[in-house]
Amino acid sequence: MTMIVRDLGLSLRRLREARGWSQEQLAGHAGLNRSYVGEVERGRAIASIVTVEKLAAALDVSVADLLCPLSARSHTTVAFAVAHSSGEGGA
Template sequence: MSAIVESLGVVVRQLREAQGWSQEQLAEHSDLNRSYVGEIERGRAIASIVTADKLARALGVSLSVLLAHCDQFAQRRTAQRIYLAAIAC
């Protein structure tokens, strides 16, 4: 799984939970299928830019903010992996 796909899933889940929404509610607000939202959150589906925009709008953020959160998550994950590799040596 690519880092951006994983990051998007985690960030979408975090933002959804911050809204207090179920996957079903996010699906309704974004006009997507609930199972597809679940696949995105688990990093098993690669969302198109149109889908990412639908999710962002439903979650009350711009697409650029959503992607910025994904980038920040990926950077933190990379830093954590580097740290773990350093202490394992």
């Protein structure tokens, strides 16, 4: 498994869990199969750029947020993305 595949899976799982969503809920929002979402999260499937775009849109984050290694991202950025998508951002 390449680092980018692993990082995508970890980012996907973290953002999904931060929203309190199951894999099935994320799959529904993204128009994907639940088992495929699980495979991507575990790094067992390599998502196409179209799939990454669907997942990013479903999570209301940028493609870069999904592809950026977690270690390079601050917890504040993740917290802001979650707060923003749930309407807690205050604007």
